[in-house]
Amino acid sequence: MTFVPAFLVLLHLLAAAFWVGGMAVMHFAVRPAAVAMLEPPLRLPFMAAALGRFFVGVSVSIGLSLATGVAMIMLAGGMRQLHWSVHAMLALGLVMMAIYGHIRFGVYPKLQRAVVAREWPAAAGRLNLVRRLVALNLALGVLVFALAVLGRAL
Known part of the structure; x- marks a missing residue:
């Protein structure tokens, strides 16, 4: 593999690792610790603020994932040239992005408003x-990570 494709894979994996790893940290560490240590009037503003900061990184990660993914598809000669696992990864990634969009632009603003109103x-x-x-x-x-690693073997 030459430098450009390898660099695209690196950026793509770093973006995916930030997003998925960040979700794991928020879900399995930050939220449970906040529930254990903070009462709702402190916990809910804290979590809203933490999510807001995380969402900035997720938005960058999504943009980077899309850009590098499309570049890698183009370098490979288009979707017809790719294994079914790449099609599945793209489809799942788009579903994940839609879910993120719903969280970020649908649910999160309502959370913020409720926190500001102390509801x-x-x-x-x-x-x-x-x-x-x-x-x-x-x-x-x-x-998606499993497909990336095991997809060709399936």
């Missing part, structure tokens, strides 16, 4: 929806 039950409900959608996206992300 803790409403904020907790929105945060719980974010948690469930992140869990789904995390599972899809792990599946």
Whole structure:
């Protein structure tokens, strides 16, 4: 593999690792620690702020994943030239992006508004929806990594 394709793969993997790894950290470490240590009036604004910061990185990761993915597809000669596992990874990635879009532009603004209004039950409900959608996206992300590693063997 020459430098350009290898560099595209590196950027693509770093973007995916940030997104999927970040979801794992938020889901399995940050949220449980916040629940254990903070009461709702502190926990909900903290989680909203943490998610806001994470979403900036996720947005960059998505843009980078799309750009490098399209570049790699073009370098390979188009989708017809690629193994079915690449088609599956692209489809799952697009589903993940749609879920992220729903979280970021649908659920999260409602969470922010509820936090600002100090409507803790409403904020907790929105945060719980974010948690469930992140869990789904995390599972899809792990599946994408599995396809990336094992796809050609299947």
